[in-house]
C-alpha cells in the first residue's frame with residue numbers, strides 16, 4: 001500500500017491554479033518535492049496534511065482519504081511547517097511536553113527525554129528556546145514531530161536558512177528515521193541535498209509535475225556531459241546549425257548550460273557558435289550532469305528568457 | 321477533548337507568566353482604573369460612587385480581557401502554531417475552548433484583585449453568595465466577549481487589523497454603557513445607546529446583585545448569548561479550517 005497517493009489533486013486560489021492535477025504515489029521512502037518559489041510545494045503539503053481542502057481530485061495518506069477521514073490521517077502523520085513555529089518563551093522540554101500531552105502519550109516525560117537525546121538537545125533542554133540556534137530550533141521541531149511515532153512526516157523546507165553543518169545534521173536524522181520505517185515527504189530547493197538523500201524526487205513547476213523519478217533516472221535523461229558557459233555582457237542567441245547532438249539545457253544568470261554525449265568534442269563547437277553570433281565567452285567548464293541541470297531543464301528560468309531558440313532545442317531533446 | 325483543552329491552557333499560562341510585562345499590565349491596569357476613576361474623579365452621582373463604579377470597572381476588565389482572546393488566536397495563527405495544532409488528531413474545537421477558558425480564568429484573577437482592592441479603599445462588603453453570583457455573571461460575560469473576539473480573529477488575517485478592531489470596540493462600548501453614570505443623569509441619546517449596550521446589561525445585573533436581588537433573567541440571557549456566540553465561533557472555525 002502506498003503511504004501517500006494523490007489523484008488529480010488540484011488547488012485553485014481564485015483564478016490562480018496553485019497545484020494542477022498532481023498524480024503521485026509515494027511508498028516507504030524519502031520523497032523530495034522540488035520546485036522554485038511559488039510552484040505549489042507548500043500548497044501540496046497543506047492539502048496532504050488536511051490543513052486546506054483541494055478544489056478537485058483526491059489524496060490519501062496511510063490509506064485514509066484526507067477529506068473523508070481527516071482524523072485518521074492526522075493521527076498517522078506529523079507536519080513541520082516551512083516557517084519555524086516553536087514557543088521561544090518556553091524551554092525546549094516544555095515545547096516538547098505540549099506536544100506529548102496533546103498526542104496523549106503514555107509516559108510523556110520519558111518519551112520527551114528520549115527524543116531530546118536523539119536530537120542532541122539534552123544538554124540545552126531546559127534553556128528557553130529563544131536562545132537556540134536555527135539548527136537547534138529545527139531539530140526541536142523535528143523532535144516534536146516524532147512524539148507520537150508517525151508513519152509519515154511532512155517536512156516543508158526543513159533546511160531553509162541553515163548552514164552546511166546544520167543541514168547535514170538534519171538530513172542525517174531524516175535519513176535514519178526513514179530507515180526505521182517512516183515515510184518522509186520533504187520539500188526543498190537545495191538540489192544537492194535532494195540528490196544526495198532522496199530516494200525519489202518530483203520537480204514541480206507552476207503546480208504541475210515536470211519530472212518524477214530517482215535522481216539518477218532523471219540525470220540519465222540528460223547526456224553524459226554538461227557544458228556550462230559564462231558569458232560577459234549581453235547574450236546573443238545562436239542558431240542550432242552545426243550544433244548537432246548538442247542540446248541547450250537552460251540558463252541561470254549569465255551561465256548557459258548545454259548537454260552532449262561527448263563534451264570534449266562539443267566544447268569547441270559551442271564556443272565557435274557563441275562567438276560567431278557575437279557573444280563574449282568568459283569561461284567554459286565541463287562536468288557530469290547533476291540534479292541542478294535536470295531542474296534547469298524542466299523548470300528553466302522563465303524570467304530570464306532571452307530569445308534563445310529554446311523551443312527548438314526542447315523539441316530536439318524530446319527525441320531521446 | 322478535555323486533555324487537549326487543559327494542555328493548550330497550560331501552554332498559554334506558562335507563556336503569560338514568562339512574559340512579565342503582560343502579567344503586570346493585566347493585573348495593574350484594572351487596579352489603576354479603579355483607583356483613578358473610583359477615588360480621584362470628583363463626581364457624586366450617587367451615595368457611594370465607589371460602589372457604583374466597581375461593577376463598571378469589573379465588566380470593563382472582563383471586556384478588555386475577553387477581547388484579547390482573539391489576539392491570542394491571531395498570534396498562534398500568524399506564528400504558524402495554529403497550523404501545527406490543526407494537523408494533530410486533537411479535536412480542533414479544543415483550541416477555541418482553551419483560548420476562551422484561559423482568557424475567562426485570567427479575567428477572574430483580575431476580578432479578584434479589583435474586588436479586594438475595592439474593599440480596601442472603602443467599597444461595601446457583600447456576602448459570599450453575592451460574590452459567587454457576580455463571579456458567575458462576569459465569567460459568562462467573559463466567555464461571550466472572548467468567543468466574539470475569537471470569531472473576528474478567525475476572519476481577520478493580520479494583527480494590525482485585529483488591534484484596530486479591539487480599539488474600535490473597547491472604549492466606545494465602555495463609555496456608552498452605564499458604567500460611569502446612572503441612566504437618569506445621562507443625556508437622552510446616551511441613555512438610549514446605554515440601554516442597548518451589552519456592557520450595561522452585565523453591569524446592571526451586577527448592581528442588582530449588590531442591591532440584594534437575584535437577576536435571573538439577565539443571567540439566562542447572558543448564558544444564551546455566550547452559547548450562541550460560541551456556536552457561531554465554532555461554526556466559523558470549522559468552516560475556515562476545513
Ligand SMILES: Nc1ncnc2c1ncn2[C@@H]1O[C@H](COP(=O)(O)OP(=O)(O)OP(=O)(O)O)[C@@H](O)[C@H]1O
Nearest residue numbers: 013016018035036037038039040041042043044082
Ligand atoms: N492563501 C493563498 N491565497 C492565494 N494564493 C495563494 C495562497 N497560498 C498560496 N498562494 C499562491 O499559490 C502559489 C503556490 O504557493 P506555495 O506556497 O504552494 O508555493 P511554494 O512552492 O511553497 O513556494 P516557496 O518555495 O516560496 O515556499 C503561489 O503563487 C502563491 O502565491
Ligand SMILES: [Mg+2]
Nearest residue numbers: 041042043082
Ligand atoms: Mg513553501
